[in-house]
Amino acid sequence: MADMVQFDLVCPERSLASGLASEVLIPGSEGELTAGPGHEPMLTTLRPGFLRAELEGGAQDFVVTHGFVEISAQSVSVIAERAFAAADVARPDLEAILEEARDRMEQAAEDEERHGLERFVADLVHLIDRMD
Amino acid sequence: MPSLKDLKNRISSVKSTRKITKAMQMVAAAKLRRAQDAAEAARPYSERFNAVLGSLAASVGGSDTAPRLLSGTGSDQVQLLIVMTAERGLCGGFNSSIVKLARTKANELIKAGKTVKILTVGKKGREQLKRDLGELFIGHVDLSEVKRVGYDNAQAIAKDVLARFDAGEFDVATIFYAQFQSVIAQIPTAQQIIPAQFEAAGEGEGTLYDYEPSEEAILADLLPRGVATQIFAALLENGASEQGARMSAMDNATRNAGDMIDRLTIEYNRSRQAVITNELIEIISGAEAL
Numbered sequence: 001m002a003d004m005v006q007f008d009l010v011c012p013e014r015s016l017a018s019g020l021a022s023e024v025l026i027p028g029s030e031g032e033l034t035a036g037p038g039h040e041p042m043l044t045t046l047r048p049g050f051l052r053a054e055l056e057g058g059a060q061d062f063v064v065t066h067g068f069v070e071i072s073a074q075s076v077s078v079i080a081e082r083a084f085a086a087a088d089v090a091r092p093d094l095e096a097i098l099e100e101a102r103d104r105m106e107q108a109a110e111d112e113e114r115h116g117l118e119r120f121v122a123d124l125v126h127l128i129d130r131m132d
Numbered sequence: 133m134p135s136l137k138d139l140k141n142r143i144s145s146v147k148s149t150r151k152i153t154k155a156m157q158m159v160a161a162a163k164l165r166r167a168q169d170a171a172e173a174a175r176p177y178s179e180r181f182n183a184v185l186g187s188l189a190a191s192v193g194g195s196d197t198a199p200r201l202l203s204g205t206g207s208d209q210v211q212l213l214i215v216m217t218a219e220r221g222l223c224g225g226f227n228s229s230i231v232k233l234a235r236t237k238a239n240e241l242i243k244a245g246k247t248v249k250i251l252t253v254g255k256k257g258r259e260q261l262k263r264d265l266g267e268l269f270i271g272h273v274d275l276s277e278v279k280r281v282g283y284d285n286a287q288a289i290a291k292d293v294l295a296r297f298d299a300g301e302f303d304v305a306t307i308f309y310a311q312f313q314s315v316i317a318q319i320p321t322a323q324q325i326i327p328a329q330f331e332a333a334g335e336g337e338g339t340l341y342d343y344e345p346s347e348e349a350i351l352a353d354l355l356p357r358g359v360a361t362q363i364f365a366a367l368l369e370n371g372a373s374e375q376g377a378r379m380s381a382m383d384n385a386t387r388n389a390g391d392m393i394d395r396l397t398i399e400y401n402r403s404r405q406a407v408i409t410n411e412l413i414e415i416i417s418g419a420e421a422l
Contacts, residue, residue: 010180012283012364014173030344042342043184045350068350070184070341079180081283081357 005037006075007053009062011083017053017060024076025052026069041072046080048123050130061086063127065097066120091128098124136407139400143393150389156222157382164315164375170280171312171368178365185358186330188351199348201355204327205303210247212270212302212326213238214293216309216366217257218374219276224381226310226318226374227256233320234308238265249302253289253367270301281371286364293363294356297326309366310373316380318373325362328355 007021023036027049046069051062053076067080082097098121105117134142192198215234217227234250234257241248250265252258253273262269273289275281293305305326310318343350 008176008180010177012174012177012286012361013170015176028344040342041340042344043188043350044344045353068184068354070180077180079177079184 009078022054035071035076048127063089143396153382153385160379167372207303210302212249212305214251214307215257217254223378226377229320231260281367287360290360309370312372315376
């Protein structure tokens with residue numbers, strides 16, 4: 001179909017979703033973006049947030065924390081290091097990730113790394129807040 | 133010549149061995165199935181990840197600003213060998229074949245004047261290498277408590293390896309594991325993970341992407357994760373190979389036990405017949421004497 005894109009969401013342990021989508025809302029690290037058919041090819045990293053795919057069977061929400069997205073005119077591939085379907089994500093899971101990121105932040109020596117982790121933590125806190 | 137009682141005991145002991153190996157074979161078959169599914173499910177991620185990383189690396193790789201994980205330290209003096217084996221034995225030549233490959237490589241490097249360091253994953257490989265290469269060990273990852281290998285395990289190993297790399301402890305890292313081909317064939321493989329190597333991407337398929345943030349920033353972000361991805365893929369392959377090797381080893385053991393039982397049963401029957409014949413001769417000759 002011309003007005004659809006092939007949407008794939010994979011994480012290291014399994015493939016989470018695959019199907020045709022009319023548009024995908026992505027929490028890119030430089031800002032949220034929506035990818036649809038005919039989108040300019042691009043590659044962006046993700047920040048923690050909600051990812052929404054308008055699939056044929058209805059919209060599906062996912063929570064992603066880290067990874068990247070490969071967008072082309074016909075496909076959107078989300079390669080996430082950690083991803084959950086929004087319906088079965090539990091707060092403790094995210095809080096565990098948050099805890100770990102905070103630990104790493106404390107130990108991070110370089111400014112750049114620290115800065116990146118600070119943003120990661122802030123996004124994650126925001127994400128957890130939005131869950132309720 | 134063993135007595136009838138000895139033979140009988142032998143047979144029953146071999147029979148119970150056969151029961152155990154049969155059970156182990158079936159357990160391995162079930163676990164193999166699960167390990168294969170896990171390896172299968174993980175494939176899309178690592179394939180896509182490596183494809184993207186490969187094309188990024190190809191476009192940034194030539195520049196001077198390329199990350200050290202990609203360009204290397206400019207030396208190959210200190211080599212780290214990460215030897216991944218099983219936590220359990222009784223799986224045929226699985227552990228030995230990985231260890232053998234790693235040992236050959238280690239000896240080659242030592243002969244070439246390089247410094248070799250070894251990190252072991254899995255108890256069995258450590259035990260086998262301890263004898264001659266024990267002084268080269270710099271660490272060990274114990275997965276015996278882990279029921280199912282997850283990405284977290286791979287991440288932990290990658291974190292350790294990357295910390296050592298950043299601390300300048302080694303220049304080149306290679307992982308050793310067995311690639312799963314089939315139940316009867318597992319191929320011991322050596323794969324260099326630092327500096328990262330990619331198969332040359334097919335000509336002409338490189339699409340021009342917009343990068344957000346910059347190409348270099350994405351690459352710097354992805355490379356450390358690439359190490360974890362490769363280790364995870366290797367762990368899964370190893371898991372499937374181990375169960376496959378155990379399954380065929382136990383299948384062999386079960387068959388050998390069956391053969392042995394047949395042989396012992398024939399011997400038992402012959403001895404029993406001999407005893408009966410003897411007794412008959414004694415009775416008959418006793419009767420004749422009267």
